[in-house]
Amino acid sequence: MGINLHKADSLSSVLVELTGSERSRARLLATMADRDGQLPGRGFLVWGGHPNSSDGALQFETKAGGSESLTIDLGRVDGAVDKIALCVAADAQGSGGSDLDVRIADRSGGRVLARATVALSAGARTIEIGRLARAGTSWRFVETGREFPDGLEAMLLRHGIDRDPKPGNAARSGDQQFTALLADGLPVRYCQTSERQALIAQGVKLGVKRDDAETAVDLELERLGVANEAVLIERLDGLLRRFTDNDAKLDDKERRDALQLVCKPRAGFAEGLRHDVADQYVTRFCRDRRVKVKLGLLRWAVP
Structure with missing residues:
Protein backbone atom coordinates (compact mmCIF):
# COMPACT_ATOMS: atom_id res chain seq x y z
CA MET A 1 0.00 0.00 0.00
CA ARG A 163 -18.69 -6.05 19.49
CA ASP A 164 -18.52 -9.09 21.78
CA PRO A 165 -19.97 -8.85 25.29
CA LYS A 166 -17.45 -7.79 27.95
CA PRO A 167 -15.43 -10.41 29.90
CA GLY A 168 -17.50 -12.13 32.54
CA ASN A 169 -20.66 -12.01 30.46
CA ALA A 170 -21.90 -15.55 29.92
CA ALA A 171 -23.16 -14.62 26.46
CA ARG A 172 -19.63 -14.43 25.04
CA SER A 173 -19.56 -18.11 24.11
CA GLY A 174 -22.90 -17.59 22.38
CA ASP A 175 -21.36 -14.83 20.28
CA GLN A 176 -18.59 -17.17 19.21
CA GLN A 177 -21.16 -19.79 18.26
CA PHE A 178 -23.03 -17.18 16.22
CA THR A 179 -19.85 -16.21 14.36
CA ALA A 180 -19.30 -19.86 13.47
CA LEU A 181 -22.92 -20.18 12.34
CA LEU A 182 -22.53 -17.21 9.97
CA ALA A 183 -19.41 -18.74 8.48
CA ASP A 184 -21.44 -21.66 7.12
CA GLY A 185 -25.10 -20.65 7.17
CA LEU A 186 -25.46 -17.64 4.84
CA PRO A 187 -27.27 -17.72 1.47
CA VAL A 188 -24.97 -17.66 -1.56
CA ARG A 189 -26.32 -14.89 -3.83
CA TYR A 190 -29.45 -13.37 -2.32
CA CYS A 191 -30.66 -13.15 1.28
CA GLN A 192 -34.42 -12.73 1.66
CA THR A 193 -35.76 -10.64 4.53
CA SER A 194 -37.17 -13.76 6.16
CA GLU A 195 -33.78 -15.51 5.97
CA ARG A 196 -32.06 -12.50 7.54
CA GLN A 197 -34.63 -12.40 10.33
CA ALA A 198 -34.12 -16.10 11.00
CA LEU A 199 -30.34 -15.63 11.26
CA ILE A 200 -30.76 -12.70 13.65
CA ALA A 201 -33.22 -14.71 15.74
CA GLN A 202 -30.65 -17.51 16.03
CA GLY A 203 -28.10 -15.00 17.28
CA VAL A 204 -30.51 -13.65 19.89
CA LYS A 205 -31.28 -17.22 20.98
CA LEU A 206 -27.55 -17.74 21.52
CA GLY A 207 -27.41 -14.66 23.76
CA VAL A 208 -26.16 -12.06 21.25
CA LYS A 209 -27.70 -8.60 21.50
CA ARG A 210 -30.14 -7.98 18.65
CA ASP A 211 -28.28 -4.92 17.36
CA ASP A 212 -25.00 -6.84 17.34
CA ALA A 213 -26.62 -9.80 15.57
CA GLU A 214 -28.08 -7.51 12.89
CA THR A 215 -24.71 -5.81 12.35
CA ALA A 216 -22.84 -9.12 12.16
CA VAL A 217 -25.28 -10.57 9.59
CA ASP A 218 -25.27 -7.43 7.44
CA LEU A 219 -21.49 -7.08 7.47
CA GLU A 220 -20.98 -10.70 6.49
CA LEU A 221 -23.51 -10.45 3.65
CA GLU A 222 -21.74 -7.33 2.42
CA ARG A 223 -18.31 -8.95 2.66
CA LEU A 224 -19.43 -11.96 0.64
CA GLY A 225 -21.28 -9.93 -2.00
CA VAL A 226 -24.70 -11.36 -1.11
CA ALA A 227 -27.67 -9.11 -1.92
CA ASN A 228 -29.37 -8.10 1.35
CA GLU A 229 -33.08 -7.77 0.61
CA ALA A 230 -33.92 -5.94 3.85
CA VAL A 231 -31.21 -3.32 3.38
CA LEU A 232 -32.13 -2.82 -0.29
CA ILE A 233 -35.80 -2.31 0.64
CA GLU A 234 -34.72 0.25 3.24
CA ARG A 235 -32.75 2.06 0.52
CA LEU A 236 -35.76 1.91 -1.83
CA ASP A 237 -37.97 3.36 0.91
CA GLY A 238 -35.59 6.30 1.31
CA LEU A 239 -35.62 6.99 -2.43
CA LEU A 240 -39.41 6.86 -2.61
CA ARG A 241 -39.73 9.26 0.32
CA ARG A 242 -37.34 11.67 -1.37
CA PHE A 243 -39.37 11.59 -4.59
CA THR A 244 -42.82 11.90 -3.00
CA ASP A 245 -42.54 13.92 0.22
CA ASN A 246 -43.29 17.25 -1.46
CA ASP A 247 -46.21 16.43 -3.78
CA ALA A 248 -47.40 12.91 -2.79
CA LYS A 249 -46.94 11.83 -6.42
CA LEU A 250 -44.65 9.25 -8.02
CA ASP A 251 -44.19 9.72 -11.76
CA ASP A 252 -42.94 7.04 -14.15
CA LYS A 253 -39.39 8.41 -14.35
CA GLU A 254 -39.05 8.57 -10.57
CA ARG A 255 -40.27 4.99 -10.28
CA ARG A 256 -37.82 3.78 -12.95
CA ASP A 257 -34.92 5.64 -11.33
CA ALA A 258 -35.67 4.22 -7.90
CA LEU A 259 -35.95 0.64 -9.19
CA GLN A 260 -32.79 1.01 -11.28
CA LEU A 261 -30.76 2.10 -8.25
CA VAL A 262 -31.78 -0.85 -6.06
CA CYS A 263 -32.42 -3.64 -8.60
CA LYS A 264 -29.18 -3.27 -10.55
CA PRO A 265 -26.44 -5.37 -8.89
CA ARG A 266 -23.74 -3.34 -7.19
CA ALA A 267 -20.08 -3.96 -8.01
CA GLY A 268 -19.05 -7.30 -6.56
CA PHE A 269 -22.66 -8.54 -6.20
CA ALA A 270 -24.41 -11.07 -8.43
CA GLU A 271 -27.90 -9.69 -7.77
CA GLY A 272 -29.77 -6.57 -6.71
CA LEU A 273 -33.23 -6.32 -5.20
CA ARG A 274 -35.55 -8.67 -7.05
CA HIS A 275 -37.98 -6.86 -9.33
CA ASP A 276 -41.10 -8.56 -8.00
CA VAL A 277 -40.16 -7.63 -4.43
CA ALA A 278 -39.41 -4.04 -5.49
CA ASP A 279 -42.70 -3.69 -7.41
CA GLN A 280 -44.71 -5.02 -4.48
CA TYR A 281 -42.99 -2.63 -2.08
CA VAL A 282 -43.61 0.40 -4.33
CA THR A 283 -47.32 -0.44 -4.49
CA ARG A 284 -47.55 -0.95 -0.73
CA PHE A 285 -45.62 2.29 -0.10
CA CYS A 286 -47.99 4.28 -2.30
CA ARG A 287 -51.09 2.79 -0.68
CA ASP A 288 -49.83 3.28 2.87
CA ARG A 289 -48.81 6.90 2.27
CA ARG A 290 -51.63 7.80 -0.15
CA VAL A 291 -49.13 8.53 -2.92
CA LYS A 292 -50.64 8.87 -6.40
CA VAL A 293 -49.25 7.36 -9.59
CA LYS A 294 -50.17 8.23 -13.16
CA LEU A 295 -52.87 6.08 -14.77
CA GLY A 296 -53.30 6.73 -18.46
CA LEU A 297 -52.56 10.17 -19.92
CA LEU A 298 -54.11 12.51 -17.38
CA ARG A 299 -55.41 10.63 -14.38
CA TRP A 300 -53.52 10.34 -11.07
CA ALA A 301 -54.69 7.91 -8.38
CA VAL A 302 -53.47 5.81 -5.47
CA PRO A 303 -52.77 2.31 -6.89
Missing part, protein backbone atom coordinates in the same frame (compact mmCIF):
# COMPACT_ATOMS: atom_id res chain seq x y z
CA GLY A 2 1.36 3.39 -0.97
CA ILE A 3 0.16 6.19 1.29
CA ASN A 4 0.80 9.91 1.70
CA LEU A 5 -0.60 11.25 4.95
CA HIS A 6 -0.74 14.50 6.87
CA LYS A 7 -1.99 15.68 10.24
CA ALA A 8 -4.64 18.41 10.37
CA ASP A 9 -6.46 20.20 13.17
CA SER A 10 -9.69 22.21 13.56
CA LEU A 11 -11.70 20.29 10.97
CA SER A 12 -15.44 20.78 10.43
CA SER A 13 -16.30 18.66 7.40
CA VAL A 14 -14.46 15.79 5.70
CA LEU A 15 -14.94 13.88 2.43
CA VAL A 16 -13.62 10.34 1.87
CA GLU A 17 -13.61 8.94 -1.68
CA LEU A 18 -12.82 5.41 -2.88
CA THR A 19 -12.32 4.68 -6.59
CA GLY A 20 -11.49 1.34 -8.17
CA SER A 21 -14.05 -0.46 -5.97
CA GLU A 22 -16.23 -0.99 -9.03
CA ARG A 23 -13.72 -3.69 -10.05
CA SER A 24 -13.62 -5.43 -6.68
CA ARG A 25 -15.44 -6.11 -3.42
CA ALA A 26 -13.58 -3.36 -1.58
CA ARG A 27 -15.78 -1.11 0.55
CA LEU A 28 -15.48 2.08 2.54
CA LEU A 29 -16.20 1.67 6.23
CA ALA A 30 -16.30 4.04 9.20
CA THR A 31 -16.52 3.12 12.87
CA MET A 32 -17.58 5.65 15.52
CA ALA A 33 -16.42 4.87 19.06
CA ASP A 34 -16.79 6.51 22.45
CA ARG A 35 -13.97 7.21 24.95
CA ASP A 36 -14.15 3.65 26.20
CA GLY A 37 -13.71 2.33 22.65
CA GLN A 38 -17.26 1.02 22.38
CA LEU A 39 -19.76 1.55 19.59
CA PRO A 40 -22.59 3.67 21.10
CA GLY A 41 -25.03 1.65 19.00
CA ARG A 42 -25.58 -0.22 15.74
CA GLY A 43 -26.07 3.06 13.88
CA PHE A 44 -22.46 4.11 14.52
CA LEU A 45 -20.94 1.57 12.13
CA VAL A 46 -21.36 3.13 8.68
CA TRP A 47 -20.88 1.34 5.33
CA GLY A 48 -22.86 0.45 2.20
CA GLY A 49 -25.36 -1.65 4.10
CA HIS A 50 -26.01 1.10 6.68
CA PRO A 51 -25.29 4.34 4.80
CA ASN A 52 -26.17 6.88 7.48
CA SER A 53 -25.02 7.17 11.09
CA SER A 54 -27.65 7.49 13.80
CA ASP A 55 -26.71 11.13 14.44
CA GLY A 56 -26.86 12.05 10.74
CA ALA A 57 -23.21 13.15 10.72
CA LEU A 58 -21.92 10.45 8.34
CA GLN A 59 -23.52 9.83 4.96
CA PHE A 60 -22.36 7.05 2.65
CA GLU A 61 -23.04 7.14 -1.10
CA THR A 62 -22.40 4.77 -3.99
CA LYS A 63 -21.82 6.90 -7.08
CA ALA A 64 -22.28 6.22 -10.77
CA GLY A 65 -19.73 3.65 -11.93
CA GLY A 66 -19.43 2.03 -8.51
CA SER A 67 -17.11 4.47 -6.71
CA GLU A 68 -17.97 5.26 -3.09
CA SER A 69 -17.86 8.34 -0.91
CA LEU A 70 -18.39 9.21 2.74
CA THR A 71 -19.31 12.73 3.81
CA ILE A 72 -18.68 13.64 7.47
CA ASP A 73 -20.20 16.71 9.13
CA LEU A 74 -18.20 16.88 12.35
CA GLY A 75 -20.51 19.49 13.83
CA ARG A 76 -23.29 16.89 13.95
CA VAL A 77 -21.34 14.02 15.51
CA ASP A 78 -22.99 12.63 18.63
CA GLY A 79 -21.40 13.91 21.83
CA ALA A 80 -20.65 10.36 22.95
CA VAL A 81 -18.37 9.72 19.94
CA ASP A 82 -14.67 10.40 20.54
CA LYS A 83 -13.03 8.94 17.42
CA ILE A 84 -13.97 7.95 13.88
CA ALA A 85 -11.84 5.35 12.06
CA LEU A 86 -11.84 5.64 8.24
CA CYS A 87 -11.19 2.26 6.65
CA VAL A 88 -11.23 0.17 3.49
CA ALA A 89 -12.26 -3.48 3.73
CA ALA A 90 -10.67 -5.15 0.71
CA ASP A 91 -11.53 -8.57 -0.69
CA ALA A 92 -9.28 -9.32 -3.64
CA GLN A 93 -11.47 -12.16 -4.92
CA GLY A 94 -12.38 -11.48 -8.53
CA SER A 95 -10.50 -8.16 -8.64
CA GLY A 96 -7.71 -9.21 -10.97
CA GLY A 97 -5.23 -7.41 -8.74
CA SER A 98 -6.61 -3.94 -9.52
CA ASP A 99 -5.54 -1.06 -7.29
CA LEU A 100 -7.82 1.14 -5.20
CA ASP A 101 -7.39 4.87 -4.78
CA VAL A 102 -8.47 6.54 -1.54
CA ARG A 103 -8.64 10.28 -0.97
CA ILE A 104 -9.53 12.06 2.28
CA ALA A 105 -10.03 15.82 2.10
CA ASP A 106 -11.07 18.77 4.24
CA ARG A 107 -14.31 19.93 2.59
CA SER A 108 -14.11 23.39 4.14
CA GLY A 109 -10.59 24.37 3.08
CA GLY A 110 -10.03 21.94 0.22
CA ARG A 111 -6.87 20.45 1.76
CA VAL A 112 -6.06 16.84 0.95
CA LEU A 113 -5.52 15.09 4.28
CA ALA A 114 -4.58 11.69 2.90
CA ARG A 115 -4.06 9.82 -0.35
CA ALA A 116 -3.56 6.09 -0.51
CA THR A 117 -3.18 3.43 -3.18
CA VAL A 118 -4.21 -0.04 -2.04
CA ALA A 119 -2.96 -3.00 -4.08
CA LEU A 120 -5.61 -5.71 -4.00
CA SER A 121 -3.06 -8.24 -5.19
CA ALA A 122 -1.83 -8.29 -1.58
CA GLY A 123 -4.97 -10.21 -0.61
CA ALA A 124 -8.05 -9.64 1.49
CA ARG A 125 -7.60 -7.43 4.54
CA THR A 126 -8.86 -4.29 6.26
CA ILE A 127 -6.87 -1.05 6.11
CA GLU A 128 -7.36 1.95 8.36
CA ILE A 129 -6.33 4.97 6.28
CA GLY A 130 -6.67 7.40 9.18
CA ARG A 131 -8.90 8.52 12.00
CA LEU A 132 -10.68 11.63 13.18
CA ALA A 133 -10.29 12.35 16.89
CA ARG A 134 -11.80 14.93 19.21
CA ALA A 135 -9.36 17.57 20.44
CA GLY A 136 -11.30 19.59 23.00
CA THR A 137 -14.13 21.29 21.12
CA SER A 138 -12.62 20.64 17.68
CA TRP A 139 -11.55 17.64 15.58
CA ARG A 140 -8.21 16.62 14.12
CA PHE A 141 -7.14 14.06 11.52
CA VAL A 142 -4.48 11.56 12.65
CA GLU A 143 -2.43 9.49 10.24
CA THR A 144 -2.44 5.72 10.74
CA GLY A 145 -2.12 3.66 7.54
CA ARG A 146 -2.42 0.41 9.48
CA GLU A 147 -3.25 -2.91 7.83
CA PHE A 148 -5.16 -5.72 9.50
CA PRO A 149 -4.68 -8.96 7.52
CA ASP A 150 -6.96 -10.80 9.94
CA GLY A 151 -9.92 -8.74 8.75
CA LEU A 152 -12.49 -6.40 10.18
CA GLU A 153 -12.69 -7.92 13.66
CA ALA A 154 -8.94 -7.42 14.20
CA MET A 155 -9.22 -3.78 13.16
CA LEU A 156 -12.17 -3.19 15.49
CA LEU A 157 -10.36 -4.79 18.42
CA ARG A 158 -7.19 -2.76 17.70
CA HIS A 159 -9.16 0.39 18.44
CA GLY A 160 -10.91 -1.02 21.46
CA ILE A 161 -14.16 -1.52 19.59
CA ASP A 162 -15.33 -4.89 20.81
Whole structure:
Protein backbone atom coordinates (compact mmCIF):
# COMPACT_ATOMS: atom_id res chain seq x y z
CA MET A 1 0.00 0.00 0.00
CA GLY A 2 1.36 3.39 -0.97
CA ILE A 3 0.16 6.19 1.29
CA ASN A 4 0.80 9.91 1.70
CA LEU A 5 -0.60 11.25 4.95
CA HIS A 6 -0.74 14.50 6.87
CA LYS A 7 -1.99 15.68 10.24
CA ALA A 8 -4.64 18.41 10.37
CA ASP A 9 -6.46 20.20 13.17
CA SER A 10 -9.69 22.21 13.56
CA LEU A 11 -11.70 20.29 10.97
CA SER A 12 -15.44 20.78 10.43
CA SER A 13 -16.30 18.66 7.40
CA VAL A 14 -14.46 15.79 5.70
CA LEU A 15 -14.94 13.88 2.43
CA VAL A 16 -13.62 10.34 1.87
CA GLU A 17 -13.61 8.94 -1.68
CA LEU A 18 -12.82 5.41 -2.88
CA THR A 19 -12.32 4.68 -6.59
CA GLY A 20 -11.49 1.34 -8.17
CA SER A 21 -14.05 -0.46 -5.97
CA GLU A 22 -16.23 -0.99 -9.03
CA ARG A 23 -13.72 -3.69 -10.05
CA SER A 24 -13.62 -5.43 -6.68
CA ARG A 25 -15.44 -6.11 -3.42
CA ALA A 26 -13.58 -3.36 -1.58
CA ARG A 27 -15.78 -1.11 0.55
CA LEU A 28 -15.48 2.08 2.54
CA LEU A 29 -16.20 1.67 6.23
CA ALA A 30 -16.30 4.04 9.20
CA THR A 31 -16.52 3.12 12.87
CA MET A 32 -17.58 5.65 15.52
CA ALA A 33 -16.42 4.87 19.06
CA ASP A 34 -16.79 6.51 22.45
CA ARG A 35 -13.97 7.21 24.95
CA ASP A 36 -14.15 3.65 26.20
CA GLY A 37 -13.71 2.33 22.65
CA GLN A 38 -17.26 1.02 22.38
CA LEU A 39 -19.76 1.55 19.59
CA PRO A 40 -22.59 3.67 21.10
CA GLY A 41 -25.03 1.65 19.00
CA ARG A 42 -25.58 -0.22 15.74
CA GLY A 43 -26.07 3.06 13.88
CA PHE A 44 -22.46 4.11 14.52
CA LEU A 45 -20.94 1.57 12.13
CA VAL A 46 -21.36 3.13 8.68
CA TRP A 47 -20.88 1.34 5.33
CA GLY A 48 -22.86 0.45 2.20
CA GLY A 49 -25.36 -1.65 4.10
CA HIS A 50 -26.01 1.10 6.68
CA PRO A 51 -25.29 4.34 4.80
CA ASN A 52 -26.17 6.88 7.48
CA SER A 53 -25.02 7.17 11.09
CA SER A 54 -27.65 7.49 13.80
CA ASP A 55 -26.71 11.13 14.44
CA GLY A 56 -26.86 12.05 10.74
CA ALA A 57 -23.21 13.15 10.72
CA LEU A 58 -21.92 10.45 8.34
CA GLN A 59 -23.52 9.83 4.96
CA PHE A 60 -22.36 7.05 2.65
CA GLU A 61 -23.04 7.14 -1.10
CA THR A 62 -22.40 4.77 -3.99
CA LYS A 63 -21.82 6.90 -7.08
CA ALA A 64 -22.28 6.22 -10.77
CA GLY A 65 -19.73 3.65 -11.93
CA GLY A 66 -19.43 2.03 -8.51
CA SER A 67 -17.11 4.47 -6.71
CA GLU A 68 -17.97 5.26 -3.09
CA SER A 69 -17.86 8.34 -0.91
CA LEU A 70 -18.39 9.21 2.74
CA THR A 71 -19.31 12.73 3.81
CA ILE A 72 -18.68 13.64 7.47
CA ASP A 73 -20.20 16.71 9.13
CA LEU A 74 -18.20 16.88 12.35
CA GLY A 75 -20.51 19.49 13.83
CA ARG A 76 -23.29 16.89 13.95
CA VAL A 77 -21.34 14.02 15.51
CA ASP A 78 -22.99 12.63 18.63
CA GLY A 79 -21.40 13.91 21.83
CA ALA A 80 -20.65 10.36 22.95
CA VAL A 81 -18.37 9.72 19.94
CA ASP A 82 -14.67 10.40 20.54
CA LYS A 83 -13.03 8.94 17.42
CA ILE A 84 -13.97 7.95 13.88
CA ALA A 85 -11.84 5.35 12.06
CA LEU A 86 -11.84 5.64 8.24
CA CYS A 87 -11.19 2.26 6.65
CA VAL A 88 -11.23 0.17 3.49
CA ALA A 89 -12.26 -3.48 3.73
CA ALA A 90 -10.67 -5.15 0.71
CA ASP A 91 -11.53 -8.57 -0.69
CA ALA A 92 -9.28 -9.32 -3.64
CA GLN A 93 -11.47 -12.16 -4.92
CA GLY A 94 -12.38 -11.48 -8.53
CA SER A 95 -10.50 -8.16 -8.64
CA GLY A 96 -7.71 -9.21 -10.97
CA GLY A 97 -5.23 -7.41 -8.74
CA SER A 98 -6.61 -3.94 -9.52
CA ASP A 99 -5.54 -1.06 -7.29
CA LEU A 100 -7.82 1.14 -5.20
CA ASP A 101 -7.39 4.87 -4.78
CA VAL A 102 -8.47 6.54 -1.54
CA ARG A 103 -8.64 10.28 -0.97
CA ILE A 104 -9.53 12.06 2.28
CA ALA A 105 -10.03 15.82 2.10
CA ASP A 106 -11.07 18.77 4.24
CA ARG A 107 -14.31 19.93 2.59
CA SER A 108 -14.11 23.39 4.14
CA GLY A 109 -10.59 24.37 3.08
CA GLY A 110 -10.03 21.94 0.22
CA ARG A 111 -6.87 20.45 1.76
CA VAL A 112 -6.06 16.84 0.95
CA LEU A 113 -5.52 15.09 4.28
CA ALA A 114 -4.58 11.69 2.90
CA ARG A 115 -4.06 9.82 -0.35
CA ALA A 116 -3.56 6.09 -0.51
CA THR A 117 -3.18 3.43 -3.18
CA VAL A 118 -4.21 -0.04 -2.04
CA ALA A 119 -2.96 -3.00 -4.08
CA LEU A 120 -5.61 -5.71 -4.00
CA SER A 121 -3.06 -8.24 -5.19
CA ALA A 122 -1.83 -8.29 -1.58
CA GLY A 123 -4.97 -10.21 -0.61
CA ALA A 124 -8.05 -9.64 1.49
CA ARG A 125 -7.60 -7.43 4.54
CA THR A 126 -8.86 -4.29 6.26
CA ILE A 127 -6.87 -1.05 6.11
CA GLU A 128 -7.36 1.95 8.36
CA ILE A 129 -6.33 4.97 6.28
CA GLY A 130 -6.67 7.40 9.18
CA ARG A 131 -8.90 8.52 12.00
CA LEU A 132 -10.68 11.63 13.18
CA ALA A 133 -10.29 12.35 16.89
CA ARG A 134 -11.80 14.93 19.21
CA ALA A 135 -9.36 17.57 20.44
CA GLY A 136 -11.30 19.59 23.00
CA THR A 137 -14.13 21.29 21.12
CA SER A 138 -12.62 20.64 17.68
CA TRP A 139 -11.55 17.64 15.58
CA ARG A 140 -8.21 16.62 14.12
CA PHE A 141 -7.14 14.06 11.52
CA VAL A 142 -4.48 11.56 12.65
CA GLU A 143 -2.43 9.49 10.24
CA THR A 144 -2.44 5.72 10.74
CA GLY A 145 -2.12 3.66 7.54
CA ARG A 146 -2.42 0.41 9.48
CA GLU A 147 -3.25 -2.91 7.83
CA PHE A 148 -5.16 -5.72 9.50
CA PRO A 149 -4.68 -8.96 7.52
CA ASP A 150 -6.96 -10.80 9.94
CA GLY A 151 -9.92 -8.74 8.75
CA LEU A 152 -12.49 -6.40 10.18
CA GLU A 153 -12.69 -7.92 13.66
CA ALA A 154 -8.94 -7.42 14.20
CA MET A 155 -9.22 -3.78 13.16
CA LEU A 156 -12.17 -3.19 15.49
CA LEU A 157 -10.36 -4.79 18.42
CA ARG A 158 -7.19 -2.76 17.70
CA HIS A 159 -9.16 0.39 18.44
CA GLY A 160 -10.91 -1.02 21.46
CA ILE A 161 -14.16 -1.52 19.59
CA ASP A 162 -15.33 -4.89 20.81
CA ARG A 163 -18.69 -6.05 19.49
CA ASP A 164 -18.52 -9.09 21.78
CA PRO A 165 -19.97 -8.85 25.29
CA LYS A 166 -17.45 -7.79 27.95
CA PRO A 167 -15.43 -10.41 29.90
CA GLY A 168 -17.50 -12.13 32.54
CA ASN A 169 -20.66 -12.01 30.46
CA ALA A 170 -21.90 -15.55 29.92
CA ALA A 171 -23.16 -14.62 26.46
CA ARG A 172 -19.63 -14.43 25.04
CA SER A 173 -19.56 -18.11 24.11
CA GLY A 174 -22.90 -17.59 22.38
CA ASP A 175 -21.36 -14.83 20.28
CA GLN A 176 -18.59 -17.17 19.21
CA GLN A 177 -21.16 -19.79 18.26
CA PHE A 178 -23.03 -17.18 16.22
CA THR A 179 -19.85 -16.21 14.36
CA ALA A 180 -19.30 -19.86 13.47
CA LEU A 181 -22.92 -20.18 12.34
CA LEU A 182 -22.53 -17.21 9.97
CA ALA A 183 -19.41 -18.74 8.48
CA ASP A 184 -21.44 -21.66 7.12
CA GLY A 185 -25.10 -20.65 7.17
CA LEU A 186 -25.46 -17.64 4.84
CA PRO A 187 -27.27 -17.72 1.47
CA VAL A 188 -24.97 -17.66 -1.56
CA ARG A 189 -26.32 -14.89 -3.83
CA TYR A 190 -29.45 -13.37 -2.32
CA CYS A 191 -30.66 -13.15 1.28
CA GLN A 192 -34.42 -12.73 1.66
CA THR A 193 -35.76 -10.64 4.53
CA SER A 194 -37.17 -13.76 6.16
CA GLU A 195 -33.78 -15.51 5.97
CA ARG A 196 -32.06 -12.50 7.54
CA GLN A 197 -34.63 -12.40 10.33
CA ALA A 198 -34.12 -16.10 11.00
CA LEU A 199 -30.34 -15.63 11.26
CA ILE A 200 -30.76 -12.70 13.65
CA ALA A 201 -33.22 -14.71 15.74
CA GLN A 202 -30.65 -17.51 16.03
CA GLY A 203 -28.10 -15.00 17.28
CA VAL A 204 -30.51 -13.65 19.89
CA LYS A 205 -31.28 -17.22 20.98
CA LEU A 206 -27.55 -17.74 21.52
CA GLY A 207 -27.41 -14.66 23.76
CA VAL A 208 -26.16 -12.06 21.25
CA LYS A 209 -27.70 -8.60 21.50
CA ARG A 210 -30.14 -7.98 18.65
CA ASP A 211 -28.28 -4.92 17.36
CA ASP A 212 -25.00 -6.84 17.34
CA ALA A 213 -26.62 -9.80 15.57
CA GLU A 214 -28.08 -7.51 12.89
CA THR A 215 -24.71 -5.81 12.35
CA ALA A 216 -22.84 -9.12 12.16
CA VAL A 217 -25.28 -10.57 9.59
CA ASP A 218 -25.27 -7.43 7.44
CA LEU A 219 -21.49 -7.08 7.47
CA GLU A 220 -20.98 -10.70 6.49
CA LEU A 221 -23.51 -10.45 3.65
CA GLU A 222 -21.74 -7.33 2.42
CA ARG A 223 -18.31 -8.95 2.66
CA LEU A 224 -19.43 -11.96 0.64
CA GLY A 225 -21.28 -9.93 -2.00
CA VAL A 226 -24.70 -11.36 -1.11
CA ALA A 227 -27.67 -9.11 -1.92
CA ASN A 228 -29.37 -8.10 1.35
CA GLU A 229 -33.08 -7.77 0.61
CA ALA A 230 -33.92 -5.94 3.85
CA VAL A 231 -31.21 -3.32 3.38
CA LEU A 232 -32.13 -2.82 -0.29
CA ILE A 233 -35.80 -2.31 0.64
CA GLU A 234 -34.72 0.25 3.24
CA ARG A 235 -32.75 2.06 0.52
CA LEU A 236 -35.76 1.91 -1.83
CA ASP A 237 -37.97 3.36 0.91
CA GLY A 238 -35.59 6.30 1.31
CA LEU A 239 -35.62 6.99 -2.43
CA LEU A 240 -39.41 6.86 -2.61
CA ARG A 241 -39.73 9.26 0.32
CA ARG A 242 -37.34 11.67 -1.37
CA PHE A 243 -39.37 11.59 -4.59
CA THR A 244 -42.82 11.90 -3.00
CA ASP A 245 -42.54 13.92 0.22
CA ASN A 246 -43.29 17.25 -1.46
CA ASP A 247 -46.21 16.43 -3.78
CA ALA A 248 -47.40 12.91 -2.79
CA LYS A 249 -46.94 11.83 -6.42
CA LEU A 250 -44.65 9.25 -8.02
CA ASP A 251 -44.19 9.72 -11.76
CA ASP A 252 -42.94 7.04 -14.15
CA LYS A 253 -39.39 8.41 -14.35
CA GLU A 254 -39.05 8.57 -10.57
CA ARG A 255 -40.27 4.99 -10.28
CA ARG A 256 -37.82 3.78 -12.95
CA ASP A 257 -34.92 5.64 -11.33
CA ALA A 258 -35.67 4.22 -7.90
CA LEU A 259 -35.95 0.64 -9.19
CA GLN A 260 -32.79 1.01 -11.28
CA LEU A 261 -30.76 2.10 -8.25
CA VAL A 262 -31.78 -0.85 -6.06
CA CYS A 263 -32.42 -3.64 -8.60
CA LYS A 264 -29.18 -3.27 -10.55
CA PRO A 265 -26.44 -5.37 -8.89
CA ARG A 266 -23.74 -3.34 -7.19
CA ALA A 267 -20.08 -3.96 -8.01
CA GLY A 268 -19.05 -7.30 -6.56
CA PHE A 269 -22.66 -8.54 -6.20
CA ALA A 270 -24.41 -11.07 -8.43
CA GLU A 271 -27.90 -9.69 -7.77
CA GLY A 272 -29.77 -6.57 -6.71
CA LEU A 273 -33.23 -6.32 -5.20
CA ARG A 274 -35.55 -8.67 -7.05
CA HIS A 275 -37.98 -6.86 -9.33
CA ASP A 276 -41.10 -8.56 -8.00
CA VAL A 277 -40.16 -7.63 -4.43
CA ALA A 278 -39.41 -4.04 -5.49
CA ASP A 279 -42.70 -3.69 -7.41
CA GLN A 280 -44.71 -5.02 -4.48
CA TYR A 281 -42.99 -2.63 -2.08
CA VAL A 282 -43.61 0.40 -4.33
CA THR A 283 -47.32 -0.44 -4.49
CA ARG A 284 -47.55 -0.95 -0.73
CA PHE A 285 -45.62 2.29 -0.10
CA CYS A 286 -47.99 4.28 -2.30
CA ARG A 287 -51.09 2.79 -0.68
CA ASP A 288 -49.83 3.28 2.87
CA ARG A 289 -48.81 6.90 2.27
CA ARG A 290 -51.63 7.80 -0.15
CA VAL A 291 -49.13 8.53 -2.92
CA LYS A 292 -50.64 8.87 -6.40
CA VAL A 293 -49.25 7.36 -9.59
CA LYS A 294 -50.17 8.23 -13.16
CA LEU A 295 -52.87 6.08 -14.77
CA GLY A 296 -53.30 6.73 -18.46
CA LEU A 297 -52.56 10.17 -19.92
CA LEU A 298 -54.11 12.51 -17.38
CA ARG A 299 -55.41 10.63 -14.38
CA TRP A 300 -53.52 10.34 -11.07
CA ALA A 301 -54.69 7.91 -8.38
CA VAL A 302 -53.47 5.81 -5.47
CA PRO A 303 -52.77 2.31 -6.89
